[in-house]
Amino acid sequence: MEFAWSGADAGFRHELVDFLDRELAGWDRSTGLGSAVHSDFSRAFVRTLADRGWLTPHWPEEYGGGGQGAWQHFVLGEELWKRGEPRGPQYMNVNWVGPAIIKYGTEEQKRELLPPIARGEVFWCQGFSEPEAGTDLAALRTRAVRAGDGFVLNGQKIWTSYANEADYCFLLARTGSVADGRDGISVFLLPLKTPGVEVRRIDGLVGEHSFNELFLTDARIPAECLLGEENKGWEIVRRTLAYERVGAPRYARAALVLDRLAEWCRAAGLLEDGGVQEQFGQARALCEAARILVYRVIDERAKAKEPSPLAYQARAAMVQAERAVGDLALDVMGSEALVEGALGDAQFRNSLGAGIAAGSYEVQLNLITRLILNLPKD
Missing domain, CATH: 1.20.140.10 (Butyryl-CoA Dehydrogenase, subunit A, domain 3)
Structure with missing residues (x-):
């Protein structure tokens, strides 16, 4: 195994550290990821990163990325986490939401959803856990039922980080029966402004607020919000979780x-x-x-x-x-x-x-x- 960094990756880290030392000179590393101060700062900071091509350096160039591969992306992550993660919830967008859309999305989904992420213009959250399905995601009960040319969503998600700030939710819902287990789950790219979607705050015992509940009541979405094949979402989930870990x-x-x-x-x-x-x-x-x-x-x-x-x-x-x-x-x-x-x-x-x-x-x-x-x- 080669433990030394390549010249390109080492050079990128050096340039990045110089940039971050200047840009984050007044950054308060003690602010929590859910704080209003952090969110306001991160929205401006990620656009500065995006202007340099550093928000999504590992994405293909055709989707707004830098085409630099996995290592430069992780160099970026290390240096930013050392400094308290000034990207805020954007690290979810670029680490696993975007790559999932790149691999499983339609060309229309890629054209519509990836450029705003690469430009640092949107926040995403992740709607996985439910009150009775936390560690066992296969037990989730939020349902998506076919209705005309779309789906109707009903259910509840919990511990949804940054949903109060987010524009979209990477959502799991059951499209098959409960007996189908993993084989009846689908992934949806849900705009949170959809009528019937309600976000409720969950106060934390310590630190800043970042958790929320998400309630879906007859929320109607077009079929274009489905990521990948219907009832085949578990493969996407498994891959996404591997990136999230x-x-x-x-x-x-x-x-x-x-x-x-x-x-x-x-x-x-x-x-x-x-x-x-x-x-x-x-x-x-x-x-x-x-x-x-x-x-x-x-x-x-x-x-x-x-x-x-x-x-x-x-x-x-x-x-x-x-x-x-x-x-x-x-x-x-x-x-x-x-x-x-x-x-x-x-x-x-x-x-x-x-x-x-x-x-x-x-x-x-x-x-x-x-x-x-x-x-x-x-």
């Missing part, structure tokens, strides 16, 4: 927080303590393990291979890294780590949701045991 390189931010924690401990005279050093070593090892495991997944993409179970392994490793750094911040800083805007505050809040967002940690472990270790289900 490692779409956000959270280990990069965790590693940066770890470095800043080390500086704090040095100034406080704590870094000479053997127990503290051991905790730092363990957290650093987990961040590096997550990075290498994610790189294995990106290497598959760069070689145009089909998504593999390695994504589940990488996802679990990132959860472990985020939690280790969040716990370390609490251990060394005490209650000071919980003060809003403090060094450990955002990392601790991120670590609370690390094992839930983008697929629960426990489900990833189950998938690893079954698909990588080949262990029996019982």
Whole structure:
């Protein structure tokens, strides 16, 4: 395996870092991804990225991308997550919504939906989880029924991140019977301004608001909103989830927080303590393990291979890294780590949701045991 960066990728990172240091000089990294300040900033920032061709560098040029492949895209993601992810929810658009449309969409869908994403003009959200179908997506009950030249949607989605800001929803709905399981699910590209679509806020216990419920009541959409074949959405879901699992390189931010924690401990005279050093070593090892495991997944993409179970392994490793750094911040800083805007505050809040967002940690472990270790289900 070649561990060195290519000249083009290394040059891109150098140019990108210089650009971000200038553009984000006044950026408050402690703001939450769901905050109004973050959303307002991200809308302007992503257009600046788009003007340079850096919002979708991995997309084909004919769809507004830079045609640069998987590695430059991930270099971009690492550097932006180190800085608190100033793209806001746009990372969903460019990481997995756009690629799903590129692979499965009609030419009309590509022409209509991809250029606004590449220009940074729209937000998307993801309508997967339901009150009775979170970890088991195959149990979803939101229905899409054929009606004339379109569909009528009824149902409910929950934990829909950024739906209050979004223009479109990448939505799963059942077009077959419940007994069909995965074989009766379809994917829809739903404009959220559609009559019959209601977004309700879910307040969080900590940090800024970003979660919402989505209610669909006789929401009528044209057949052109269907992505791929009717009742064949599970293939799209499986591919999308593989991209989502490692779409956000959270280990990069965790590693940066770890470095800043080390500086704090040095100034406080704590870094000479053997127990503290051991905790730092363990957290650093987990961040590096997550990075290498994610790189294995990106290497598959760069070689145009089909998504593999390695994504589940990488996802679990990132959860472990985020939690280790969040716990370390609490251990060394005490209650000071919980003060809003403090060094450990955002990392601790991120670590609370690390094992839930983008697929629960426990489900990833189950998938690893079954698909990588080949262990029996019982």
